[in-house]
Amino acid sequence: MSEGVHDPLVTWRGTVSPDWVDYNGHLRDAYYGLIFSFATDAWMDQIGLDEPGRAETGHTIYTLESHQNFLLEVAVDTAVEVHTQVLGADHKRVQLFHTLLRSDNAAVLATTELMLCNIDTTGPRSAAFAPSVAALLQPMVQAHGHWPRPPQVGRSIALPTATP
Amino acid sequence: MSEGVHDPLVTWRGTVSPDWVDYNGHLRDAYYGLIFSFATDAWMDQIGLDEPGRAETGHTIYTLESHQNFLLEVAVDTAVEVHTQVLGADHKRVQLFHTLLRSDNAAVLATTELMLCNIDTTGPRSAAFAPSVAALLQPMVQAHGHWPRPPQVGRSIALPTATP
Numbered sequence: 001m002s003e004g005v006h007d008p009l010v011t012w013r014g015t016v017s018p019d020w021v022d023y024n025g026h027l028r029d030a031y032y033g034l035i036f037s038f039a040t041d042a043w044m045d046q047i048g049l050d051e052p053g054r055a056e057t058g059h060t061i062y063t064l065e066s067h068q069n070f071l072l073e074v075a076v077d078t079a080v081e082v083h084t085q086v087l088g089a090d091h092k093r094v095q096l097f098h099t100l101l102r103s104d105n106a107a108v109l110a111t112t113e114l115m116l117c118n119i120d121t122t123g124p125r126s127a128a129f130a131p132s133v134a135a136l137l138q139p140m141v142q143a144h145g146h147w148p149r150p151p152q153v154g155r156s157i158a159l160p161t162a163t164p
Numbered sequence: 165m166s167e168g169v170h171d172p173l174v175t176w177r178g179t180v181s182p183d184w185v186d187y188n189g190h191l192r193d194a195y196y197g198l199i200f201s202f203a204t205d206a207w208m209d210q211i212g213l214d215e216p217g218r219a220e221t222g223h224t225i226y227t228l229e230s231h232q233n234f235l236l237e238v239a240v241d242t243a244v245e246v247h248t249q250v251l252g253a254d255h256k257r258v259q260l261f262h263t264l265l266r267s268d269n270a271a272v273l274a275t276t277e278l279m280l281c282n283i284d285t286t287g288p289r290s291a292a293f294a295p296s297v298a299a300l301l302q303p304m305v306q307a308h309g310h311w312p313r314p315p316q317v318g319r320s321i322a323l324p325t326a327t328p
Contacts, residue, residue: 022201023215023218023224024224024226024285028198028201029197029201029204029227029230030194030195030197030198030200030201031194031198033193033194033197033198034192034194034195034197034198036194037186037192037193037194040193051187054187060187060188062188062234062237063193063234064233064234065231065232065233065234065319065321066193066230066231066232066234066321067229067230067231067232067320067321068229068230068231068232069228069229070226070227070228070229070230073226073288088323089323090323090324093323093324095321095322095323113321114321115321115323121188124237154320154321154322155229155320156231156318156319156320157229157230157231157259157277157278157279157318158259158318159252159253159254159257159259159279160254160257
């Protein structure tokens with residue numbers, strides 16, 4: 001498969017709930033985050049950390065850090081979906097990227113870049129991925145490594161500098 | 165007042181709702197974000213962009229970008245509070261920082277750095293702060309500029325590099 005051509009990994013589909021809309025009449029910033037959080041849960045299922053997998057391994061995933069970009073407003077009842085890309089991983093961490101899009105026209109509404117960590121719940125303390133999880137994660141890291149990197153990756157927040 | 169010594173600007177106080185807890189038994193990442201979102205609302209009140217102020221100016225605030233660090237787990241019913249610092253501003257943007265702390269022992273639970281933008285709701289389009297808002301914001305920028313900058317400011321997400 002050539003660079004840039006790939007089927008998206010869709011991790012969430014739904015509509016914007018009336019409970020998620022603020023006084024501006026559109027999706028509140030924190031609820032973009034809730035949709036992304038649900039997408040992370042669905043991605044965990046794909047690497048064997050669904051509820052039975054968490055019980056069997058004694059492991060779960062914690063979010064250490066997130067960087068969200070809010071690009072377009074979203075009105076109530078809009079049909080949206082999340083596409084997910086693994087940007088990288090080591091023995092216990094995953095750098096994950098979610099894109100929230102409108103389902104009808106694929107307009108990008110928001111993105112989040114996440115640093116996640118595998119956790120042994122008996123501590124809780126950080127721990128290497130269980131072999132069964134690593135076996136599902138490694139091919140995903142390989143495959144997604146050929147996808148284009150989204151432009152929002154690695155951003156930090158700063159006021160624009162005045163042009164001289 | 166000397167550097168580092170200042171009364172905090174407290175923008176939210178409450179307890180962790182049972183509705184905000186996930187399968188890991190603690191505050192879900194997105195609900196740290198909801199508490200921060202409520203803190204931003206309370207901060208808007210302080211610069212005159214409460215509901216009457218929004219109606220009078222025709223302006224509101226949108227979040228453009230956020231960077232969250234999740235430092236400690238938080239159990240249900242824990243009493244927490246948010247302290248807020250304005251890191252900088254230009255004619256239409258504010259760089260804001262929130263710290264979520266336990267109310268009993270001041271342990272820092274999470275932080276978020278935000279880029280916010282003033283919006284003329286008739287567009288909606290970005291617009292300079294109304295004079296009445298700027299008059300409240302500018303002294304806050306001045307005062308908070310003397311506070312220490314939190315260590316999480318300006319971070320970007322990356323996997324740790326292996327030490328050689």
